[in-house]
Amino acid sequence: MSANLDIDRLRAETPACADLIHFNNAGAALMPDAVADAIRAHLELERRIGGYEAADAAERELDDFYTAFADLLGCASDEIAYIENATRAWDMAFYAIPFKEGDLIVTAEAEYASNYIAFLQMAKRRGVKIQVVRSDASGAVDVAELERIVSAGGVRLIAITHVPTQGGLVNPAAEIGRIARANGVLYLLDACQSVGQMPMNVGDIQCDMLSGTGRKFLRGPRGTGFLYVRKGILDQLEPPFLDMQAADIDSAGGYRMAAGAMRFENWESFIAGRIGLRAAVRYALEIGLQSIQERTFALADQLRVELTRIPGVTVRDLGREKCGIVTFTKEGEEPDAIKRRLARHRINVSVSRARYATLDLGKRGLPAVVRASVHYYNTSDEVGRFCDVLRSS
Numbered sequence: 001m002s003a004n005l006d007i008d009r010l011r012a013e014t015p016a017c018a019d020l021i022h023f024n025n026a027g028a029a030l031m032p033d034a035v036a037d038a039i040r041a042h043l044e045l046e047r048r049i050g051g052y053e054a055a056d057a058a059e060r061e062l063d064d065f066y067t068a069f070a071d072l073l074g075c076a077s078d079e080i081a082y083i084e085n086a087t088r089a090w091d092m093a094f095y096a097i098p099f100k101e102g103d104l105i106v107t108a109e110a111e112y113a114s115n116y117i118a119f120l121q122m123a124k125r126r127g128v129k130i131q132v133v134r135s136d137a138s139g140a141v142d143v144a145e146l147e148r149i150v151s152a153g154g155v156r157l158i159a160i161t162h163v164p165t166q167g168g169l170v171n172p173a174a175e176i177g178r179i180a181r182a183n184g185v186l187y188l189l190d191a192c193q194s195v196g197q198m199p200m201n202v203g204d205i206q207c208d209m210l211s212g213t214g215r216k217f218l219r220g221p222r223g224t225g226f227l228y229v230r231k232g233i234l235d236q237l238e239p240p241f242l243d244m245q246a247a248d249i250d251s252a253g254g255y256r257m258a259a260g261a262m263r264f265e266n267w268e269s270f271i272a273g274r275i276g277l278r279a280a281v282r283y284a285l286e287i288g289l290q291s292i293q294e295r296t297f298a299l300a301d302q303l304r305v306e307l308t309r310i311p312g313v314t315v316r317d318l319g320r321e322k323c324g325i326v327t328f329t330k331e332g333e334e335p336d337a338i339k340r341r342l343a344r345h346r347i348n349v350s351v352s353r354a355r356y357a358t359l360d361l362g363k364r365g366l367p368a369v370v371r372a373s374v375h376y377y378n379t380s381d382e383v384g385r386f387c388d389v390l391r392s393s
Ligand SMILES: Cc1ncc(COP(=O)(O)O)c(C=O)c1O
Pocket: 026, 085, 086, 087, 088, 112, 161, 163, 164, 165, 190, 192, 193, 212, 213, 214, 225
């Protein structure tokens, strides 16, 4: 496990670690003090001097929101938009694409259900077609199959979920990006569960658009999200909503969109949340995404190994590469009952349901799985205690 992280310090900066085993980082990770303090300080400033005045006073942090994300994702600061959650960020990108009848949207079995609902709506509205690439033997997107589909032509968009909500799978985002770029096809990556638990570089991945949330592995506040849009494709997109943040009325009576990704934002937003999310990104960058990944993935591997030793437990994660999300079922004990029992021992997990991922859990005949997602602030000892409680039903 990566030796260069000062885990005692990181845990001390997250006081809830002291009396709680929090394995729900794919739901909402525990905020470090630096993030909670930044939010609280801004709310206090709003209380003392007023919301608009507080935003003026916080100009430096608010500007740094974009630079922090540019540092995190390897893009330019004007390629980032602040949006209230990952779903809406994804929507702003998806619904900006001028689809025509017959256009093909290519996606994968792990796709997040909300995204798939948007594909279905676009099929109804504009007559696009949806093709789900089958998975390879490991459960990841079959890249050869994807390449065959894309080379046949007619594909307008590849929309892939990097790490799904319902398991430890890491889809081969950069291999997919190579195919998208070589074929001049737009590529929208749902990185809601991957940003914050591994290094991500949009140049290496070659995605055109990437959406994410604040509250999961980045450890930011709820009700915050972000969108990356590559500058080079801006002229192909028309955001579904435009307001005074996103555009100006010009002298000819038309409108001119804001430069860069700001055209995907809206005028009013949760400013304390933006400050908190900026603090979370800076905190993660300071720790180092490579170290975060090494420790998180190693803890998850340990958890998978220990789970397989518990009678009746089946680990449900797919893929060659697996991340910090660990899913399992246990014979004779429903996921919701497991969650409740663990909560009585101050252990937090969540339950992923087939309706969040119909093409995946639904197809595998799994109505629900327990999701135990570790982060770098968890420990080997917690993994052991977790398994002891799980075993002792
Ligand atoms: C893969 C994936 N995409 C998108 C989302 C939606 O994120 P948000 O709830 O911030 O809109 C989730 C939430 O769990 C998710 O797991």
